[in-house]
Amino acid sequence: MALASAGLPARGDTAIPERTVGRRLDAERLLRGALTALFAVFLWVFLLAPMARIVWRSLLDGQGGFVGLANYVRYVETPAIAVSIGNSLAVSATAMALTVGLAFVYAYALTRTRMPGRAVFRVLAMLPLFAPSLVQAIAFVYVFGNNGVFTRLTDVNVGIYGFKGIVLAEIFYCFPHAMLILTAALAAADARLYDAAAALGASRWRAFVTVTLPGVKYGLMSACFVVFTLVITDFGVPKVIGGKYSVMATEIYNQVIGQQNFTMGATVSVVLLVPALIAFVVDRLVQRRQYALVSSAARPLAPSRRPVRDTLLFLYCALVAAGIAGIYLVILVSSLVARWPYSFTPTLKHYRFDAIGGYDALVNSVQVAALTAVVGTVVVFVGAYLVEKYRTPASGPLYMLAILPVSIPGMVLGLAYIFTFNAADHPLNRLYGTLAILVISNLVHYFTVPFLTATASLKQMDAEFESASASLGVPFYRTFWRVTLPIALPSIVSIGMYFFLSAMVTLSAVVFLVAPGTELAAVAVLLMDDAGDTAQAAAMSVLIVAVGLGVRLVYGTVLRGVTRRAQAWTAAAPEPGPGPAPGGAGRSGFSRSGPRPL
C-alpha cells in the first residue's frame, strides 16, 4: 500500500478484524451473562422505564391526548406555579453558599488545628443525618414560629415562614453532608507542600490561598453540588416552614395530592430534573479531574498548635454544634412536655400516637429500612462486581444507569412509580401499595452512592484476581465468595448502613407511595405536623433518631470487628517489598478512606 510510507497504519493493519476469535460458551460465562442481564432488567424496569413514563406523561393532557409542550407553556405562563422555579433556585443557591462556607470553616477546624474536642464536634455535626429533613424545620417553628418560644419571650416575630426559614433549616439539614466531603478533602493534605511554601517565605495566608484552597478545590465544588441538589430536591423543609413560599418540590406535592393534577405534577417534575441533572453532569466532569491530586509519596500534615486561631475556631465550632444540638434538644423536650411552649409538665402522652399511624408506622419504617439495606447491598455489590470486573459492551451503559439515580429527586421517582405501577396493565401492578415498592423506590433512589463505594472498593483489588482464579480453574463465583467479598466487607457493611439510614429518614421518595397499611414513620411526622399534632410529630422524630443512632452503634461494633479481622492480613510486612503487593500495608489504607457514607 502506498499510504504506508505516509505515516499511516502500516500495511496489513486494516486486515485485522475488530472481532476477536470466538470462545466456547461455558456455564460460567452463561451465569455471568444471565446475572448481568438481570441487573440490566432491574435498572430498566425500576429506573429507566418509570422515568420515560413520567416524561411522556408531561406531554399528555388530562385525558391522555398528546399535547406536545403545552403543559410546559402552561407551567411558565401560570404565575402562581411559575414562581416556584425562581424560588427553588434562590433558596438552593443561598443555602448552598451559606452551608458550604460554614461547613468549610468547621471542617478546617476539625482537620487542620489541634483544638480540643474535635471528635465530639464531629459526632455532633452528624446528628442531622439521623432525622428526616423536616425535623429541623419543625424545630425552627418551635423556636421562631408564631407560637415559638423565642417569639413568645421577646414578642419579636422574625417571620420564619418562607425563604428565611427554608434556608436556615436546609443549612442544618445539609451541614453534615458538606462537612463530610470537606473533611475528607482537607484531611488529604501533603505536608511537603506546606514545608515548601514556608521555605520559600510565604505567609500563612499566602500558603492558605496557594496551597490549601487549590488542594480542596474539587472537594469544595463537590460539596456545592451535593448541597444544591439536596436543597432543590428536598420536600420536607419547605412543606413545614415554607408557608406561602412555593418551591418546585412542594408544587409537585400540591399538584398531585392537593389538586389531583397528575399532568402538572409530571410537568413540574421534569423541570425539576433539569437543575439536578446539570449539577450531576458537572460534578462528574469535575470528579474525573480529581485523580491523584495527592500522590502516594505525600507526607501527611501534622497541624501545629496555634492558641489564638485554635481558640477562635473552638468557639465557632461550639456555636455551630450548640445550634445543631439545640435543634434536637428542642425536639426531644417538646415531645416530653404537656404543651410546648405553654406548659412544661413532663409527660409521655405524645408517644401514644392516638391519631396517625402510630407504632405500626415505625415498625414499617424499620422493616423497609432493613429490607432496603439487605436487598440493596446485594444488588449494588453484585451489580458493581459484574460491571467492574467483567468488561463487556454492556458495562458502560450499565455504569451510567447505575450512577444516574443521584440526580433524580425522590418525589419525581415516586411520581414516576405511581404512573408505572399503578397502571392496570403493568405486569408488576401488584407491587403498588405494598412495602416492596417502598423498598424498591428507596433502593433505586439511594443507588448511586453505594454503587460508587462498591466500585471504588472493587477497583482497589488487584485486577488479576479474576485472571489468577481462571488460570487455576476456579469458578469465578468461588473466588467472589472466598476473596472478593471478604476483602470488601468493610465497604459492604457501610453500604448496608447507608441504605438503612437513608431509608429510615427519607420522605420525598416514599410520600406518594405509602398506602393504608404501609405508613412510614417519616411520612407520619409530616402528616402529624400537617394535622397540627406537632408534639406527636416531635415524638415520632425522636423515635426515628433513636432507631438510627441505635443501628449506628451496632454498625460501629460490626465494623470494628470486620476491620480487626482484616487487620490480621493487612498487618505491616516485616520487610515490606517495594512491589505493588495486593493488600499490602500501603494499599489497604485506601479502602478506609474511600467514599464512606458515615
Place this chain on the structure above:
Amino acid sequence: MAEALPEVGPGGRAGSRPPAVALESIAKRFGPVVALRDVSLAVAEGEFVCFLGPSGCGKTTLLRIVAGLERQNLGRVWMRGRDVSTFRPADRDYGIVFQSYALFPNLTVARNVAYGLETRRAARARVQARVDELLDLVHLRAHRHRYPAQLSGGEQQRVALARALAPSPSLLLLDEPLSALDARVRLTLRHEIKALQRRLGITTIMVTHDQEEALTMADRIVVMNHGVVEQVGTPVDIYAEPASLFVARFVGQMNLLEAVVAGDTVARVGAFQLRHRPEPGTAPGARVTLGIRPEEIGVGPAAGERDNRLVTRVCGVQFLGAFTRLALALPGAEEATLVCDLPAGAVTDLGVKEGAELPVSLRADALRVFAPTPGA
C-alpha cells in the same frame, strides 16, 4: 484442521513431538491500536523462552493470549498439537505468575497455594501433602500460616510461583515476575527460578523488559518491538548476531556509526574507510550503520597489528569497578562517538587519561552492518 499443524519457527525441531506451544499468525488490536501483527512462534517441550522488548511492544499481550486471558483477533494458539484457540483459560493447562503476583491477601500462604487444588475434588490430605511439597520447593514451609502482606516481596513472588505450579501444569507463564523486586533479591530469584525450571523440566515462557534477565535465564529469546518479532534466537545468537538495528540497540551495548557503503566490505565513516564483515546486498552509496560492541574494540599495542586502526582521543574515563568505560572521539571529531570497556588493570598499564591519545582498532570481523530501519 488440527492435524495440519504448520511447522512454525525453530521450535518444531524436537523430532516428531509437537511443540509445547505454537502461535500461528497471531494479530491483536485494541480498537485503533494494533498490539500484535502476524506473530508466529513455537516453543519446544521443556524450553525456557523469554519475550523481550520495551514496554508497549506487545509481549505481555502475547503472553495473555497464550493464557487465554486475552483473545486474539486473528491466528491460532496450539498446545501440544491441539488448537486451544477457543478454550477458556481453565482448560489450557498452564500456571501463571502475574507481575503483581495477585496473591489473595485474605488467605494464608498455604491456602493460596492450595487454591487451585481444592476445587479438583482432591482429598484433603493429598492437598495438604502437595502444598507442603511446593512450599518446600520454594523454601517457605515455615511461613505457611502467614498472610501475603506479612511476607517480603521476594517471598510473595515465591508463593505466587508455588500457587501456579501446584496443579502440576505442563506450561509455566511468567509476566515480568521480578520487576517489582529490588536488585539484590532479583538476582537471587533469577537463579532460583531458573534452577526450579531445570529441575521440573517445565516448559516456561517469561515476559521481561530486562535484557540481562533474558540473557541469563532463557534458552531462547524472542525480541519484540511494535507488535512484531524482531529476532528469535539463543542468548548468544542474539548478543553476537543481532538481526536488526533495533535488537543491536536493545540488547547489550553497541557502538553505532553512520556510514556510506564505499565498496565490497568497505564503508566510509566521515573521512575514514573502515573494512567490515561481508554483508550481501549492500550497494555502493547506500547509507548503513556499522556496529561494534565496546569489549570488541582493540586497545593499545594489541591494536597495532590489526586492521581499521585509528588514533582516538580519550574524552571521558568512567570507573565501573571490574572494568573502566572510556568515551573516545574519532580523529578530528569534537564529541565522543565510541565507548570502549577496559579491564581495571589495563587503564594504568596503558596510561589512559582524559585528553590523551589512544590507538584503537575496530576489528573488521566484529564490525557488523545494519541496513536502516524502514520509516525510522
